[in-house]
Amino acid sequence: MHKRIPSGVLLTGAVIAAAGVPSTLAAEAAPAVVAEAVTPEWQAVLDAANDEGEVVWYHVNFPAEVERVVEAFEAKYPDIDVETVRVLAEAQATLEAEMSTGAEGADIVTVANRDIAPTLRDAGGLSPLPADGPHLAAWEGTDSLLTDDTFVAHYVLKGIAYNTDLVSEPLTSYEDLLRPEFANGQIGVPIAKAGGSAAFWMFLEKHMGTEFVEALAEQEPRFYETGAPMDQALIAGEISVSIYSGPTILEEQANGAPIEYVQVRPSWGAPIDAFGVAWATHPNAAQILLDYLLSPEGQAVLATQSAPALTGVNGFINFEDVDPLVAPFAEFEAYVEKWNGIFGR
């Protein structure tokens, strides 16, 4: 249920200049060409946020992604410091503990685990999104605005990466993975997990067909728990190809690693949900940061190596090129069983 937007709120008319779709590290974030109008209500929130002076952001993003956002945010709001905390798989447990004990902790959270927000909401643990802010209105009616307290901040992309020392003919599509040269443990794949990569495998099956997934299994790939060790194996040459790498691997390319990255389209992107917590120590600063993430400028900075959740914003790829394959959790659990059968696990 969406909260009625109060009358008199002026919408931001920022226009982001198109910068093309880069295959290298950074997508330029075009500056806003229309100054944002601030209502008295929002000014009061901003003044209170400046007094708070700090906001704590729990996230699952790669450090470089967050650093870009923090740098841009603090340049815009110099009186508010952002403290970032990268949370791991235990995030749900600790957020519930903070809620029940009132311990000082998160002000806003961005996570991939889609169980967390509903669980906290049921316990009254979420705060409303910044309705008084200048940017929430642009999200009305979009799929990325999930409820009045949660939105998709961006999509973490996955694509194909390969070792250029081992692969002479570049890959351009998922079909190239079935080449005979990639048999016998040359391909790195993630194991299917209901809370994460199962959606990727379902996306692959949706766009490439079940026969493709079965043929991929016959290539006898090597399995990995997460993307980071798979990337390291690719860079070292333990595997020739990875189907679960992201644009962040281009940072290793910049360090001289012999890898190349291909963003296949349509692309799968893991949705990263964003919300503020009801027990926030800095509730006003949290509203300011959430509003920034809702803004086209924030979206562009956040999506430098990912996909934005808003149309009209240029990220690594555009929102329209992403298929996150959203489905009920039970479907992911059922698919994991099917996947185990295909891959003999």
Next chain:
Amino acid sequence: MSHVELAVGHRTARRFNPATLVRWITPVAALAVVGALILYPIARLLQKALADGGAAYRDALDVNDLGRIVMTTALLAVGSLVIAMVFGVTLGIASCRLPYRVQWLGTLPLLPLVIPAVANIVGWAMLFSPRVGYVNTLLRWILRTDPKGSGPIDIYTTYGIIISTGLALTSFVYVFVRSGLMNINAELNDAAAASGASPLLTIRTITVPIIRPALVYGAGVALLLGLGQFTAPLLLGVNGNVTVLSNAIYQRAAEPPIDYGVAAALASPLLATGIVIVIVQRFALRDRARYVTHAGRSAPRPLRPTRWAVVPIALHAVVAIVLPVGALVVVALSPFYSRDIDMAAFSLDNFRAVVDDPGLFDGIRTSVVVSVAAVVIVLVIGYLVSELLESHWLPGWFRAALEFVTFLPVGVPAVVFGAGFLFAYSQEPVVLYGTDTVLIVVYVTLMIPYATRLISAARVSLGSEYAAASRTSGAGVMRTHACVYLPLLRPAIGGAAGLMFVLLTHEFAASLLVRSQQTQVMGTVLYGLWTSSSYPLVAAMALTMCVISAIGVTIAMVAGGGKSLLDRV
């Protein structure tokens, strides 16, 4: 009224004496404190498992491939135990026979403990990855096989995990065995030799039986750690579908859909095994008098040194320390992880990145402060408990209960204990979540069995004659402990402090769940890097942690002293 303690096993009937009531205060208080620390989190966890008529146990039975997971767990534990016992005992005996000038080599088998588990496994992977592992690349060159081929060794297999786990557990066994061997009296070996016994017969009939407490305790700890092993299967087992109970427990406790009840239910076999092992140990060591090697007449003489003792220690050092640490150093100095070692590209950039990380110093400070505080507290608890376990005036049932409770934490995987701590200390009546105090409480609880076992293994060999002589000379209880037992146990206490400091500064499984998100410890910093960053950064952080742990261990060992006072007489 005082009672003189006579030779072991002698009891006299007595009337009720108020002093007896006072005498019982300390043991009852010790049992209550230890019991509360250990049983309260376990009780909260079992409460989850038993909710809804034990539904969690029914759900646990539906876990995919549960039978294979249990068999793999047992295979991994037994295989790594065998390796650890063979190497640990060999190294323990060798270290006690080192020539005087190279006795410092006795610390080498302990050094693998200084390497964080994540880093140790990553180091093994860098050495033995089938295609790009440094050792495999060298072996293919030696064997003249396809340089771009695979093997001959694959670390990502069951046997690879067993060997890496066994080597990691070797140091634990070594700690117990060496502690026991340090108190062997060479006069016993000389007497056997004078009676015509061969060295092998002497070892089999004299040495091994005397160090039986150390062997039993060391094997028990190694077996339970092997059963609860988490890091090696997590990092190495995915490709070969090698899954153990600890992995299944972690998935239920940390990955959606989270189910702490099922996690607790899956941990129940490990908990039950821990109980069985404690009972077996009690049965195996029921007559403690026969392990006393310190007689009232003279100090124990050390075993005869031999130059050959250097060989097994040097070999172990190369395999368990030089190779994995060397791989970490190479990768830490490189811009990215590669099969090819390009020394021209070496730099300190990764170390600078680690040093510049604001979370790192917070993690180091918190780890050191919390670990030192926990070690000090748990040494007091461990000394008291080990003394009570040797108090023959206490009924056997009481000592059995105390030992049972003390040893329980080893039987519970750290990740499950972490969930128990979270439930216990984030809800009424005890709310400690979000404070550094909760970390201290958790660390003390986790280390109680280690402190008790290490001190107890040495305490057993001292017997009760020293106390009798001290009391006869007019010294009270406190003076007996301060002037007699503490100096004799100083090496064991120092060793326990060093071991626990290392274990706590590397700890992350329990810390992940119970710490506040803004509190970093070194283990969580390293684990976070492994999940999101490059191997060079992981290697640089791991080496930094090794240096800090090594400093802490060195301080502890120096404080403990290389030899007991009587060794110098």
